[in-house]
Amino acid sequence: MIDAATGWTDDRVELLTKLWGEGLSASQIAAALGGGVTRNAVIGKVHRLGLSGRAKPGQNAAMRPAKARPVVPTPPQLEGGRTPPRDPEQLMRPTVVADDRWPVEEVEIPVSQRVSIMELRDTTCRWPLGDPSKPDFAFCGGRAVTGLPYCAHHCRIAYQPAAERRRLRA
């Protein structure tokens, strides 16, 4: 194990810096980082890094009053209306984790809370589940992190730390 959850590893700091620079709020970044990191931890780190004092509070794309279309950061797959793989099994398991040995907690998504596209609210996690071409297609339906399209769990998957092969070499 590579002390991931403990302390700020290079890639976590990297992601923090990147997302902060993109204007995401501390809580949003905390959700993306996962590992029990709180927004306070993020803010504290931001200050220690001297990243504080961002441009303008509220000018962030992800925080703006969602008008026309909500900003969808990094859908691992299924972007656009494109229908990627035909294999339902693959769709059910967005293995974005790929080569990373990132400790993404395996949390089962309660099928019971899944919602259809009609039931999506702005605070509903839009993580796609299932085959879009089939009737059983639905979305995660969890409580999305404010300003982001996904719940905390799916944020961790959507916002993976920059692939750093540097350490992977080990």
Added chain:
DNA sequence: CCCTGATTCGC
């Protein structure tokens, strides 16, 4: 009540 970042201060 939801959220925001800023600061303090014991660890």
Added chain:
DNA sequence: GCGAATCAGG
């Protein structure tokens, strides 16, 4: 260095 608690605010 870290982050919970707290503060000040929207």
